[in-house]
Amino acid sequence: ELTQSPGTLSLSPGERTTLSCRTSQTISSTYLAWYQQKPGQAPRVLIYGASSRAAGIPDRFSGSGSGTDFTLTISRLEPEDFAVYYCQYRGGSFGGGTKVEIK
Amino acid sequence: EAQLEESGGGLVQPGGSLRLSCAVSGFTFSNYWMNWVRQAPGKGLEWVASINQDGSENYYVGSVKGRFTISRDNAKNSLYLQMNSLRAEDTAVYYCARSRDNANDYWGQGTLVTVSS
Numbered sequence: 016e017l018t019q020s021p022g023t024l025s026l027s028p029g030e031r032t033t034l035s036c037r038t039s040q041t042i043s044s045t046y047l048a049w050y051q052q053k054p055g056q057a058p059r060v061l062i063y064g065a066s067s068r069a070a071g072i073p074d075r076f077s078g079s080g081s082g083t084d085f086t087l088t089i090s091r092l093e094p095e096d097f098a099v100y101y102c103q104y105r106g107g108s109f110g111g112g113t114k115v116e117i118k
Numbered sequence: 119e120a121q122l123e124e125s126g127g128g129l130v131q132p133g134g135s136l137r138l139s140c141a142v143s144g145f146t147f148s149n150y151w152m153n154w155v156r157q158a159p160g161k162g163l164e165w166v167a168s169i170n171q172d173g174s175e176n177y178y179v180g181s182v183k184g185r186f187t188i189s190r191d192n193a194k195n196s197l198y199l200q201m202n203s204l205r206a207e208d209t210a211v212y213y214c215a216r217s218r219d220n221a222n223d224y225w226g227q228g229t230l231v232t233v234s235s
Contacts, residue, residue: 060222
C-alpha cells in the first residue's frame with residue numbers, strides 16, 4: 016500500500032514543495048514512479064526509479080528516497096505545475112494522490 | 119512517437135459486458151508489457167490489469183479478478199480488456215498505458231465506461 020501526504024497543498028507560484036509517498040513495506044527504489052495529472056488529461060510520468068526524470072521533464076522536478084519513504088520535490092512552482100500528483104509501485108498500485116493547488 | 123488510442127467505452131447496464139480496445143502505433147508493441155488503469159469520476163488512479171509481451175502472463179487487481187480479462191494481439195498492435203458482470207463501481211475512465219522501467223511512460227486519452235440502469 017502507498018500512502019501519500021498531504022492530501023492537498025495550497026501554494027503560490029515560485030514556492031518550493033515536497034510531496035511524500037510512504038510504502039507499507041520496504042521496496043527497491045527501482046520500482047517507485049511519480050506522475051502528474053491535470054483535469055481532463057491522462058497522467059504523465061515525471062520520475063521513474065525513484066529519482067530518474069522522464070524524457071522532457073523539467074529539472075525543477077526531482078525524486079528521492081529509499082526503503083519506505085519517497086519524495087517528489089518541485090523546486091520552484093510554475094503555473095502549469097498545479098495539478099494532482101501520484102506515486103506508483105512497480106507499474107501497479109497507486110497512492111491516493113496529492114493535489115497541489117494555487118493559494 | 120508512441121500513440122495509444124482507446125475505444126469501446128459507453129453506457130452499459132449492471133451485469134452487462136463491454137470490450138475495450140487500445141490501438142497502438144509508433145513503437146514495437148510486442149516488446150512491451152501493457153496495462154489498463156482506471157479512474158472513477160473525481161477519484162484517484164487505480165491499476166486494473168497488466169499483460170506481458172506475448173500474453174502468457176497477466177495480473178489483475180482483486181476487485182476485477184474473474185470478471186475482467188486482459189489480452190493482446192501483437193499482429194494487430196492492439197490491447198483489449200473484456201469486462202463482464204459489470205457493476206456500478208466499475209464506472210470510470212479506462213486508460214491503456216505502456217510499461218517501461220517499472221513505470222507507465224505512454225498513455226492513451228481514455229475511454230469512459232458508465233455502468234447504470
